[in-house]
Amino acid sequence: MTQNSHNSVFVRKVDAETLPPPQNEMGIRGWLWRNLLYSVTDYSSVSAALRSLAMIFFTVLVSYVGLTQLWLLLDFVFFSAVWSDPTGIKREACWTLSQGGTLPDDWHAACWPFIFAKLKFLAYGPYPMDELWRVNVTGLLGLAGLCWVLIEALPYRRLVGVLMLTAYPVIALILLTGGASEANYFNATAYIFVGLALITVGRLGQRDLLGIVASDFASIIGFVGWSLIVFQVLMLIFSVDVGLKPVGTGDWGGLMITLVVAVTGIVVSLPLGVILALGRRSNMPVARLLCTIFIEFWRGVPLISVLFMASVMIPLFLPEGVNFDKLMRALIGVMLFSAAYMAEVVRGGLQAIDKGQYEAAEAMGLTYWQSMRQIILPQALTHVIPGIVNTFIGLFKDTTLVSIIGLFDLLGAGKSAIADASWSSPVQAISIYLFVGFIFFIFCFGMSRYSIFMENKLSKSRSH
Amino acid sequence: MAGKSRTSSNMVVKDEVMISMQAVNKWFGNFHVLKDINLTVNKGERIVICGPSGSGKSTLIRCLNRLEEHQAGTIKVQGIELNNDLKKIDEIRREVGMVFQHFNLFPHLTILENCTLAPIWVRKTPKADAEAIAMKYLERVKIPEQAHKYPGQLSGGQQQRVAIARSLCMEPKLMLFDEPTSALDPEMIKEVLDTMVSLAEDGMSMICVTHEMGFARKVANRVIFMDEGQIVEQNEPEEFFQNPQSDRTKLFLSQILGH
Ligand SMILES: Nc1ncnc2c1ncn2[C@@H]1O[C@H](COP(=O)(O)OP(=O)(O)O)[C@@H](O)[C@H]1O
Numbered sequence: 001m002t003q004n005s006h007n008s009v010f011v012r013k014v015d016a017e018t019l020p021p022p023q024n025e026m027g028i029r030g031w032l033w034r035n036l037l038y039s040v041t042d043y044s045s046v047s048a049a050l051r052s053l054a055m056i057f058f059t060v061l062v063s064y065v066g067l068t069q070l071w072l073l074l075d076f077v078f079f080s081a082v083w084s085d086p087t088g089i090k091r092e093a094c095w096t097l098s099q100g101g102t103l104p105d106d107w108h109a110a111c112w113p114f115i116f117a118k119l120k121f122l123a124y125g126p127y128p129m130d131e132l133w134r135v136n137v138t139g140l141l142g143l144a145g146l147c148w149v150l151i152e153a154l155p156y157r158r159l160v161g162v163l164m165l166t167a168y169p170v171i172a173l174i175l176l177t178g179g180a181s182e183a184n185y186f187n188a189t190a191y192i193f194v195g196l197a198l199i200t201v202g203r204l205g206q207r208d209l210l211g212i213v214a215s216d217f218a219s220i221i222g223f224v225g226w227s228l229i230v231f232q233v234l235m236l237i238f239s240v241d242v243g244l245k246p247v248g249t250g251d252w253g254g255l256m257i258t259l260v261v262a263v264t265g266i267v268v269s270l271p272l273g274v275i276l277a278l279g280r281r282s283n284m285p286v287a288r289l290l291c292t293i294f295i296e297f298w299r300g301v302p303l304i305s306v307l308f309m310a311s312v313m314i315p316l317f318l319p320e321g322v323n324f325d326k327l328m329r330a331l332i333g334v335m336l337f338s339a340a341y342m343a344e345v346v347r348g349g350l351q352a353i354d355k356g357q358y359e360a361a362e363a364m365g366l367t368y369w370q371s372m373r374q375i376i377l378p379q380a381l382t383h384v385i386p387g388i389v390n391t392f393i394g395l396f397k398d399t400t401l402v403s404i405i406g407l408f409d410l411l412g413a414g415k416s417a418i419a420d421a422s423w424s425s426p427v428q429a430i431s432i433y434l435f436v437g438f439i440f441f442i443f444c445f446g447m448s449r450y451s452i453f454m455e456n457k458l459s460k461s462r463s464h
Numbered sequence: 465m466a467g468k469s470r471t472s473s474n475m476v477v478k479d480e481v482m483i484s485m486q487a488v489n490k491w492f493g494n495f496h497v498l499k500d501i502n503l504t505v506n507k508g509e510r511i512v513i514c515g516p517s518g519s520g521k522s523t524l525i526r527c528l529n530r531l532e533e534h535q536a537g538t539i540k541v542q543g544i545e546l547n548n549d550l551k552k553i554d555e556i557r558r559e560v561g562m563v564f565q566h567f568n569l570f571p572h573l574t575i576l577e578n579c580t581l582a583p584i585w586v587r588k589t590p591k592a593d594a595e596a597i598a599m600k601y602l603e604r605v606k607i608p609e610q611a612h613k614y615p616g617q618l619s620g621g622q623q624q625r626v627a628i629a630r631s632l633c634m635e636p637k638l639m640l641f642d643e644p645t646s647a648l649d650p651e652m653i654k655e656v657l658d659t660m661v662s663l664a665e666d667g668m669s670m671i672c673v674t675h676e677m678g679f680a681r682k683v684a685n686r687v688i689f690m691d692e693g694q695i696v697e698q699n700e701p702e703e704f705f706q707n708p709q710s711d712r713t714k715l716f717l718s719q720i721l722g723h
Pocket residue numbers: 492495497515516517518519520521522523524
């Protein structure tokens with residue numbers, strides 16, 4: 001086994017043994033070594049010793065500060081908190097002796113009875129009490145559908161997904177508003193006929209029967225026709241009286257509005273963002289210009305001013321008597337705003353795709369949309385999952401801004417709960433803000449975890 | 465090796481023209497990359513294109529399936545002229561397979577999915593049939609056992625063979641190869657070349673950009689030498705290598721053959 005380094009001729013006669021790794025690499029000892037001891041056990045020189053000592057000092061300091069803060073929080077929220085108000089004295093349940101209550105003077109912790117009392121209001125806002133089941137059914141249906149789509153083991157995931165994107169919004173809207181909106185049957189019929197005409201023109205154009213109409217343009221005409229018909233049919237569906245008591249969006253509030261705005265924003269912004277991103281990279285100058293202008297405009301204005309304009313400016317331009325729902329306006333604002341951000345995230349992903357992928361797809365004869373759908377987007381979107389979820393989370397938290405136009409989202413509902421004098425106490429505000437903050441955290445953290453799960457799954461299946 | 469394994473040129477169908485390029489010119493901006501290219505390829509021909517880097521070899525074969533657009537002259541593939549008519553371009557791309565230097569497999573799809581994608585979406589073959597075809601060609605390139613792996617799990621040589629199988633799944637009439645072995649480690653070049661040789665022996669029409677002169681000798685019935693965007697010399701392989709006419713060809717051959 002000895003090897004003479006001066007001798008340039010060497011032939012191995014015995015194979016080198018395959019040995020297990022050193023102890024430090026394995027098991028609990030290895031873990032402790034790598035994560036804790038490795039940086040603090042080297043005293044072989046003055047500088048190494050100083051570094052080790054500094055590491056010990058900072059480890060202890062950070063642990064101490066972190067743990068004491070955590071303890072303070074837990075103590076505030078759980079151990080010292082007031083949990084019940086059996087005698088129904090409301091605010092006095094959370095008063096200290098000097099304030100006229102029964103708690104010790106140095107007491108400072110969460111007032112849970114207040115939150116329990118406001119739970120319904122935080123969840124539904126001023127939605128009529130007798131009709132809450134409608135919100136619950138909508139929510140449970142949505143949750144069930146979402147879980148079905150997210151859990152890989154279940155069958156028919158694609159079908160459920162399609163239903164969640166088509167039938168579910170219609171059902172949800174009818175349940176939540178009660179349907180029976182006003183409809184002008186004459187106009188609706190007229191529009192449907194116009195739509196049919198447009199579809200026919202589109203069809204003819206695609207078969208080169210009209211000569212002048214290029215086939216791209218024909219598909220756009222056909223698409224407009226379809227949209228018109230779908231829209232009018234939806235309006236007719238919404239006008240059917242299903243016997244539910246109408247509840248205007250003005251009576252919606254709390255977590256319910258937060259979720260409606262966030263979910264609509266999330267569901268619409270991704271496909272819209274993808275289309276905008278593709279448009280911005282397309283060869284067609286008009287599409288590129290329009291998409292670029294759209295993206296830069298919506299990224300250039302703050303969401304607050306978008307919402308403000310949606311609620312104040314748009315009505316000025318609409319003709320007298322046309323009443324465009326306030327929530328609807330906010331929704332559109334949020335959707336377009338987040339679509340612009342999404343578009344830039346997706347564009348980043350598209351840029352990371354090798355040119356060879358496009359060429360291979362083209363050389364096989366895939367059409368533009370086929371190669372986008374099958375080759376480019378699956379890869380591009382996988383690359384930017386963190387960015388996409390980042391945008392989702394940002395959007396979720398930005399929904400709090402709808403309170404600027406008088407919609408009571410979760411945070412707004414919390415604020416107006418604080419204004420309730422019958423529960424007024426020094427810990428009233430902080431209790432509710434902690435609670436509301438916690439709800440936001442759960443949703444955002446959930447999205448973050450799911451995205452990490454997806455990333456791991458995708459990277460596992462695709463690499464070595 | 466020349467005599468025995470040399471693919472006989474009687475597979476060439478003289479009167480069935482696969483490709484005709486007439487006075488083709490192309491520019492990248494001001495740069496004149498293809499200059500007056502005239503080339504006719506008959507069915508069953510195996511053509512090797514060589515030449516120094518940057519001489520326009522890739523551009524030339526990429527014009528044949530419209531990955532690049534030519535600006536002057538006419539290119540006909542199977543009698544269909546390449547112009548801005550998208551339907552005709554799609555028609556040609558269905559019949560012309562292409563293998564790239566860097567394989568360009570789709571990393572998010574399994575080997576089998578890579579191979580069935582185009583038949584399913586372009587030819588509208590039912591999935592089961594497409595999979596049967598894919599397995600047939602994966603066996604042909606000798607890696608059926610890798611069908612359910614992802615491209616990232618395969619060696620370079622295996623990936624390039626998958627890329628060849630993927631093209632074959634469209635049952636093309638003509639195969640274009642753009643330096644299929646240049647990105648491979650030396651020990652993997654042979655397995656890819658063997659695959660290509662066996663394709664040639666089955667009578668596939670092919671145009672290969674390659675510097676593998678052994679391959680050219682073995683299967684090509686014509687070798688084309690390009691320099692600075694022009695076809696400088698073309699000849700049968702024996703003549704081409706033993707008796708090059710142009711000085712540029714001599715220089716090039718001495719550079720790649722002699723050390
Ligand atoms: N898309 C392009 N835009 C501008 N110049 C290009 C482009 N593609 C290739 N070229 C140039 O055209 C010349 C020929 O390129 P190419 O056909 O790839 O050569 P080869 O394959 O023979 O090495 C090179 O000088 C290259 O720099």
